[in-house]
Amino acid sequence: xxxxxxxxLSAVGLLGSLGFASETxxxxxxxxxxxxxxVLAANQIDIDYGKLALTESKNKEVLAFAQQMVTDHGAxxxxxxxxxxxxxxxxxxxxxxxxxxxxxxxxxxxxxxLHGKEFDKFYIAxxxxxxxxxxxxxxxxxxxxxxxxxxxxxxxxxxxxxxGHLEHARNVQAxxxxxxxxxxxxxx
Amino acid sequence: xxxxxxxxxxxxxxxVATAVLLLVSCSLGTQDPAGGFVLAAVPKGPQxxxxxxRELKFQPAMLTLKVGDTVEWKNDDIVPHTxxxxxxxKFDSGILPVGGSWKYVATKSGTYFYDCTLHPNMKAxxxxx
Numbered sequence: 001x002x003x004x005x006x007x008x009l010s011a012v013g014l015l016g017s018l019g020f021a022s023e024t025x026x027x028x029x030x031x032x033x034x035x036x037x038x039v040l041a042a043n044q045i046d047i048d049y050g051k052l053a054l055t056e057s058k059n060k061e062v063l064a065f066a067q068q069m070v071t072d073h074g075a076x077x078x079x080x081x082x083x084x085x086x087x088x089x090x091x092x093x094x095x096x097x098x099x100x101x102x103x104x105x106x107x108x109x110x111x112x113x114l115h116g117k118e119f120d121k122f123y124i125a126x127x128x129x130x131x132x133x134x135x136x137x138x139x140x141x142x143x144x145x146x147x148x149x150x151x152x153x154x155x156x157x158x159x160x161x162x163x164g165h166l167e168h169a170r171n172v173q174a175x176x177x178x179x180x181x182x183x184x185x186x187x188x
Numbered sequence: 189x190x191x192x193x194x195x196x197x198x199x200x201x202x203x204v205a206t207a208v209l210l211l212v213s214c215s216l217g218t219q220d221p222a223g224g225f226v227l228a229a230v231p232k233g234p235q236x237x238x239x240x241x242r243e244l245k246f247q248p249a250m251l252t253l254k255v256g257d258t259v260e261w262k263n264d265d266i267v268p269h270t271x272x273x274x275x276x277x278k279f280d281s282g283i284l285p286v287g288g289s290w291k292y293v294a295t296k297s298g299t300y301f302y303d304c305t306l307h308p309n310m311k312a313x314x315x316x317x
Contacts, residue, residue: 068268079266157243164310167308171305
């Protein structure tokens, strides 16, 4: 119980400063080229977490979820690259995409330090928190600032997909780490 | 014996046979445009309904069918999905890859809520009568 709450807290702590906060954009809203780079970075990060889980986890549900993340985010990645090509949009790195990548280095180091059930619990807690952060940012920052109609529509599609992942991650967490779900409810 | 009369008789019997066949055909059904034969008076048998999965939606999201009918889910989306009943638990397609499909025969009347276990925000229902 103590370990799992600690893990969840550290996952939340790591994710708290992801760089998705809306104040990042207070002065300069992201351009479509920035949005492209942010989406590509966010997708790649989750693909990499999934690949790590596929090599580390022994839990059937975690493995299935990780495989789904690699497949789904890979499909989104492909369609984002195709759309960028069609719109002749060259992704431009920015504070948010760079911050996402920097923070993922910390999460990856933490994941690599854990094994067995502790790995599974941290991986899933991170997936819940990460998808929550990403979907909040898509709804609050990326969609409102997207200029191109096709890009906006693609973001809306990705949003539906990622909200599905968030719900699925919560279901997996309820199975493998019910105490974390209870703790999260208490702090709400 | 193979005179003109016997020849005539043979032609006549062929004509009669053809007429009888035609009459039987007409009374049982009609010719379809492709030339095939379709029984018209017999009631329709079990139907197959299609639910297309596209852009993270089951289309149609509500389908009404009869006991004995078949539902076929076709995954036309860019990611894998499932069609899994949640209330009551009755059917589960397992993972449907992109381009995959799965059939289920409705055996009992009732309302079946189902979703995609991979993306539980995708919800739909079958009403079996």
